[in-house]
Amino acid sequence: MTSVNLTFLSIIIVTLVAGISWFLIRSFTKKRVSHRSLSTRTEKLPKSKPVTTQKTIREPLADSILSDIDTYSSNKNSFQEDIDSSCTLLLQIICQALSLTSAALLKADPAVKKVYLHTISTEKKDILDDCASRGIGIFSVLFQGHKDVKVCPVSQQVANIPYYTSNKGIGSLLATRIPDHTKTKTSNTPFWILSIDRSSDKEWTEDEQEFIRLAAGKISREIYIGNQLLQAARYTNVVSRLYKGIKRLNSVLELKETFDIAIDSVKELVDADFVAISLLQDTEHTIVRADGYQAEELEGCKYLHNDGLVGQAIHCNHWMPPTETYPDPAPVFSRNKLIPGFKSLLIVPLSQQGDKAIGALTIASQKTGIFSRDQRHIMELIAGQIAAKIELAQAHEKIYQMALTDGLTGLNNHRTFQLGLDNMIIRSRRQSSSLCLILCDIDHFKKINDSYGHPFGDKVLKKVAEILKLSIRQVDLAARYGGEEFALILEASDEEGGRIQAERVRTTIEELSFSSKGKKITITMSFGLASYPVDADNKAELIDRADQALYSAKESGRNRTVSWSELHK
Missing domain, CATH: 3.30.450.40 (GAF domain)
Structure with missing residues (x-):
């Protein structure tokens, strides 16, 4: 052709x-x-x-x-x-x-x-x-x-x-x-x-x-x-394979699925023993997905943006190597990491219509003469589609995350908290286990805002959110409940475990030190907790009882942890 x-x-x-x-x-x-x-x-x-x-x-x-x-x-x-x-x-x-x-x-x-x-x-x-x-x-x-x-x-x-x-x-x-x-x-x-x-x-x-x-x-x-x-003209054999690959590529929105289908689509079009997708991130290019030789070892590896043939392909927005001959072993991703054993290599920048490359598609084969001029052209076509799909998937994920997280603190928002608590209660019921809900509130936060300004108040909220996020396990959930109030849901945890967690966070917050206009400022937090199913057997009741415990902590002097059960002994 x-x-x-x-x-x-x-x-x-x-x-x-x-x-x-x-x-x-x-x-x-x-x-x-x-x-x-x-x-x-x-x-x-x-x-x-x-x-x-x-x-x-x-x-x-x-x-x-x-x-x-x-x-x-x-x-x-x-x-x-x-x-x-x-x-x-x-x-x-x-x-x-x-x-x-x-x-x-x-x-x-x-x-x-x-x-x-x-x-x-x-x-x-x-x-x-x-x-x-x-x-x-x-x-x-x-x-x-x-x-x-x-x-x-x-x-x-x-x-x-x-x-x-x-x-x-x-x-x-x-x-x-x-x-x-x-x-x-x-x-x-x-x-x-x-x-x-x-x-x-x-x-x-x-x-x-x-x-x-x-x-x-x-x-x-x-x-x-x-x-x-x-x-255009008709070439049904190649059309069939390209049609199938791009059809699958357009069937997903998630970024991970986009990577997987992109790899599979390339392997449908060319006899490849190794395929990898690299994305440019700041001053590095990262292998986000690989299939074939040393794939598990290579995935997640980061290299300088101009390192290796991949870095050159991204920088020049042009396929590599510049000749059809393959220098085995070649510095594909880095000069310090040679990949031997291949006889054909093609690295195509991921870009659309001459736009700046966002990454590169690397394809290698143990057979010689795989990447003719015509085959390179087909790979450039599929690389353009992969680039478009990756950018769309990244935008989709960003919008999705915006809907789930609080814009100021980066914690889960109130809507995500409600959905998460629903799911965790269902899981606890199915597994006959417990969970603990902790509601916590920054003491005298309005006074902090009034005295030092909202930018300082935002700084306090961000720091508290950071501590809460670092304090929990991967199975737990931290959320901004509203204003200066936060929530922690601890999976497979009872009242005692919840109290230990709350006290650990409370003392960490108490030891924090901020400064504004040359003045040292400290803050404290109050904590209220209730456990499922001991204190409550449904979501609404659990939230209400944790809130009652928080109110009691506030009323009894602040900077303390109160459980609902100790109020009703």
């Missing part, structure tokens, strides 16, 4: 991913918002059935390409709908992850100063299907070359949001130009916009903006590949 042909092949495969992603992602999402897809057709369709869009990147595909991949799609219309559904369900995921009112994909035409609504996932009813007549409204700065527009708060006096009849009910909006990888662009070249809004008027956080940039990058890649489909 020629290099040009493989380029065509690559374009087909990545676009197949866009078409099938909607089905694979469905198992990870709940139907909370409605999905609307707009059409240029004039006939009315039943409201219960989404309208199939005709204004998408799949327009040029209909007859020139789809007939050439009938092995994988016997129904052209169904395949076209799948591509469109991929964008729709990506918008749904964005809505759910960020608790939005709407997420919309629009196409902007600078030549006529109009925007056209392509797809929207929304909770609102007042959507204008034909928003072009409304002008560019709030998106005007994007037509002037700006990459983003943020409006907080949105008011009725602000320029209109073109796809709504009015701005009513919208508190904040964030829109970004989707990156355009077209080589030849003019000031009148159409571009795509990803717009999100919500009822809250709070500012968009950096994490939320990064999440949207990643989503825009994913859409950008699909648009780019879609626009290249007219040049």
Whole structure:
């Protein structure tokens, strides 16, 4: 196969991913918002059935390409709908992850100063299907070359949001130009916009903006590949293997599963005896997953960012080694760690469309001549998909952790505490074991805040949280219950064990010393505890009795530990 042909092949495969992603992602999402897809057709369709869009990147595909991949799609219309559904369900995921009112994909035409609504996932009813007549409204700065527009708060006096009849009910909006990888662009070249809004008027956080940039990058890649489909051709044997690998890659959201499936997908495509994924982290590259020779020994190893062929591949954003000959043994990960026994080696940077590499994919074989020019091209394609999937999985994990943890202290939040206590009580009941709940409170914390300021108060909260986190076992749970109040759930522990733990923490806190404005400051904490099932046989009662014990500790002088049972002897 020629290099040009493989380029065509690559374009087909990545676009197949866009078409099938909607089905694979469905198992990870709940139907909370409605999905609307707009059409240029004039006939009315039943409201219960989404309208199939005709204004998408799949327009040029209909007859020139789809007939050439009938092995994988016997129904052209169904395949076209799948591509469109991929964008729709990506918008749904964005809505759910960020608790939005709407997420919309629009196409902007600078030549006529109009925007056209392509797809929207929304909770609102007042959507204008034909928003072009409304002008560019709030998106005007994007037509002037700006990459983003943020409006907080949105008011009725602000320029209109073109796809709504009015701005009513919208508190904040964030829109970004989707990156355009077209080589030849003019000031009148159409571009795509990803717009999100919500009822809250709070500012968009950096994490939320990064999440949207990643989503825009994913859409950008699909648009780019879609626009290249007219040049593609049919190579069913390789298509089948690539299709299978990327389909599996798009079936997961968790980072660990992404690593595992990426390794398996590579081994489906090439006769590899060793595969590893390395990620760049600050000044080091770390082997996060390996399979084959010395895999267990290598996983987790860290090397300087520019060390070995992997470091060079990441730094130069180019495959290594620079020639097809393999220098055995080679300094793959480090000059101090040679890996012998292989006759073919390829290290491909994990990057998308020339972006900065986030890591590298290392593949080695005991056979010679495995990595021809064509094979390298295929590996670069799969590496780009792996990079995109890793970044999306990292963003997903970050959003997930934000939902579980307290932003200030890093401890589990109140919601996680409630869920954790439910699960631990169920486990204790099943195993006929006990658990101890400790509620604790910083004494006179309001006075500390009033006297030394909230930044100092935050410093105290963080330090207390750090001590609580270090004091527990892996099976236990530490949480910020609210304000200056914290909670510890000790699994397989009775009242005596809970008291020992509480006293250990109490004395550690008592020995702490802070300083502010040249003054030495000490703090104390009060502790209340109750055990399951001796003091209470359900969650609500257990929390209430631990709270009563804490109240008694406060009332009887503070800086002490009180159990519910000693109050009711």
